[in-house]
Amino acid sequence: MATDAAAQPGAKTVPEGFTERTEGKATILQRANDVFFNPAQVVNRDMSLSVLKYFIAQREKEIESGAAKKAFQKAANQGVGKAAGAKAPVAGEGVRVLEGLAASGLRAIRYAKEVEGVREVVANDLDPSVVESMKRNIEHNDIGHKVTPSVGDARLVMLQNSGLFDAVDLDPYGSPSILLDSAVQAVSEGGLLLVTATDMAVLCGNNGEACYAKYASYPLHKPYCHEMALRILLASLEQHAARYKRYIVPILSLSIDFYIRVFVRVYTSAAEVKNCATRLGYVWQSTGCDSYYWQRVGRRLLKGGNSVKYAPGVGPAVPQQCAETGSGFQLGGPFWAEPLHDPQWVAGLLAQVKRDKAILPGYNKVHSILTNVSEELNDVPLYFNLHDMCKTLRTSAPRSEVFRSALINAGYRVSGTHANPLGVKTDAPWDVIWDIMRCWVKEHPVKPPQPGSAAEKILSKEPELKADFSRAQAAVSKAKQKGVTRFPQNPEANWGPKPRHKRQAPQQQQQQQQQQATAAQEDGAAAEEQQEQQQEQAANGGAAAAAAETMEEEPQQPQQA
Numbered sequence: 001m002a003t004d005a006a007a008q009p010g011a012k013t014v015p016e017g018f019t020e021r022t023e024g025k026a027t028i029l030q031r032a033n034d035v036f037f038n039p040a041q042v043v044n045r046d047m048s049l050s051v052l053k054y055f056i057a058q059r060e061k062e063i064e065s066g067a068a069k070k071a072f073q074k075a076a077n078q079g080v081g082k083a084a085g086a087k088a089p090v091a092g093e094g095v096r097v098l099e100g101l102a103a104s105g106l107r108a109i110r111y112a113k114e115v116e117g118v119r120e121v122v123a124n125d126l127d128p129s130v131v132e133s134m135k136r137n138i139e140h141n142d143i144g145h146k147v148t149p150s151v152g153d154a155r156l157v158m159l160q161n162s163g164l165f166d167a168v169d170l171d172p173y174g175s176p177s178i179l180l181d182s183a184v185q186a187v188s189e190g191g192l193l194l195v196t197a198t199d200m201a202v203l204c205g206n207n208g209e210a211c212y213a214k215y216a217s218y219p220l221h222k223p224y225c226h227e228m229a230l231r232i233l234l235a236s237l238e239q240h241a242a243r244y245k246r247y248i249v250p251i252l253s254l255s256i257d258f259y260i261r262v263f264v265r266v267y268t269s270a271a272e273v274k275n276c277a278t279r280l281g282y283v284w285q286s287t288g289c290d291s292y293y294w295q296r297v298g299r300r301l302l303k304g305g306n307s308v309k310y311a312p313g314v315g316p317a318v319p320q321q322c323a324e325t326g327s328g329f330q331l332g333g334p335f336w337a338e339p340l341h342d343p344q345w346v347a348g349l350l351a352q353v354k355r356d357k358a359i360l361p362g363y364n365k366v367h368s369i370l371t372n373v374s375e376e377l378n379d380v381p382l383y384f385n386l387h388d389m390c391k392t393l394r395t396s397a398p399r400s401e402v403f404r405s406a407l408i409n410a411g412y413r414v415s416g417t418h419a420n421p422l423g424v425k426t427d428a429p430w431d432v433i434w435d436i437m438r439c440w441v442k443e444h445p446v447k448p449p450q451p452g453s454a455a456e457k458i459l460s461k462e463p464e465l466k467a468d469f470s471r472a473q474a475a476v477s478k479a480k481q482k483g484v485t486r487f488p489q490n491p492e493a494n495w496g497p498k499p500r501h502k503r504q505a506p507q508q509q510q511q512q513q514q515q516q517a518t519a520a521q522e523d524g525a526a527a528e529e530q531q532e533q534q535q536e537q538a539a540n541g542g543a544a545a546a547a548a549e550t551m552e553e554e555p556q557q558p559q560q561a
């Protein structure tokens with residue numbers, strides 16, 4: 001937990017006009033109105049620290065098995081790191097990290113102090129006055145030469161150190177788009193990229209044209225927009241990487257409150273890069289209802305023996321008119337269409353985080369997010385919001401467990417998503433999903449819908465499937481069964497991005513207000529989900545059981561002082 005602290009006897013002297021602020025093992029010096037420290041980012045820093053720690057352990061194993069050296073040689077033959085004189089990784093030598101936009105240096109200092117196996121962190125910032133305060137903080141933390149301060153444009157630093165950093169962390173205000181091209185070149189073979197984006201209004205489709213300009217992907221302003229934002233950033237990373245015969249492997253992709261954060265490894269392979277278009281897809285979104293359909297940009301065709309041929313995607317993947325409502329479609333993308341996470345990493349990371357509970361100030365939220373992620377259907381891109389579908393039909397929403405049971409009883413898989421407390425992921429096709437809703441409305445009649453409305457068109461069809469709403473065991477997530485709080489409330493209002501340390505243009509202010517409004521909405525949805533959970537508990541086991549389960553929940557304490 002971050003704390004304000006007065007100087008203790010024997011502790012480092014706190015210069016006049018400063019106070020100390022501690023997060024994890026790092027203590028930084030802060031002046032009044034300093035905006036360098038944003039407590040809302042503790043979860044971002046804890047998560048990043050944990051992923052970096054896990055990455056280092058994995059990398060050591062790869063060095064010991066010889067896989068890392070082999071990969072390094074292969075990449076060197078393609079020119080990776082050649083200009084900068086990159087060397088093959090050596091066991092026990094530790095990793096070299098770049099924090100490209102390091103501000104106060106808090107994150108860099110935490111990496112250096114808390115993650116074993118970090119050899120050096122280069123903490124870089126464009127603003128010389130910021131680097132002065134960073135130097136003060138490095139000195140204040142007694143970390144010797146482990147953190148190297150640097151002033152410069154992160155893009156230049158990355159290009160000048162191509163292939164030389166084992167991990168590159170980019171945590172900008174707003175969009176990372178202009179940093180991605182140099183970032184995919186800066187990491188060593190199999191290296192780790194950790195990237196934040198806070199331009200959620202852009203990525204979520206409020207300004208689609210701006211998103212296309214920045215990321216070359218058209219967003220759709222729909223309930224799945226937070227996962228779509230992740231898929232836009234990943235698609236952009238993949239396309240930048242492909243230009244240098246490199247490709248990405250996402251290990252963890254997170255939508256948290258008001259920002260997204262992706263963790264990907266970067267490899268080099270001319271053969272693998274040919275698959276780039278097959279990993280990306282467009283989404284056809286019905287303009288009349290909630291249905292959406294994927295279409296890959298490219299195809300990989302196996303032609304007998306080992307012969308592989310690449311071809312453009314086939315389409316359109318939808319008819320001229322939406323099968324449910326007769327309306328047209330919007331086309332979004334291209335988006336990353338492959339899994340967002342590596343399940344083995346997620347399982348290992350979750351176990352490691354549990355062991356590190358005492359040393360992670362943002363543990364509760366980090367644990368909740370990873371628990372949710374571990375239960376997500378990783379091969380089902382995007383999700384729908386059950387409440388939105390009910391709005392389309394002007395009906396009351398079934399409890400999520402009841403709706404999920406119907407999907408499972410019809411032979412399909414279903415899960416929630418960490419990106420939205422009300423989101424449902426399933427491999428059921430849309431005609432099945434709508435049939436379940438038609439059956440629900442038959443059992444819970446609604447007022448006759450408006451002639452010509454989407455509700456009328458959808459409900460005028462007889463369901464082909466007879467939905468079975470009886471309780472299926474797998475309909476309740478394991479976390480929920482164990483009483484793990486899946487969406488903890490944020491500790492305070494306006495828990496969101498901080499302004500840049502300069503006057504903001506009205507457009508930026510508006511964007512920030514939108515981001516905060518989105519975060520507030522999500523908090524509302526989380527509260528709704530918790531209320532629903534309590535109602536379900538009460539309905540399933542009576543008040544006593546609900547009370548007992550509630551007591552088992554982890555306390556929802558604010559993560560910051």
Ligand SMILES: C[S@@+](CC[C@H](N)C(=O)[O-])C[C@H]1O[C@@H](n2cnc3c(N)ncnc32)[C@H](O)[C@@H]1O
Pocket residue numbers: 036037038041045100101102103104105106107124125126127130152153154155171172173
């Ligand atoms: C959100 S803050 C970083 C916060 C920090 N990562 C942390 O966890 O505390 C963004 C910083 O990026 C710096 N910055 C913006 N553009 C940059 C660039 N092109 N190169 C390097 N630093 C940049 C700003 O000066 C600012 O200090």
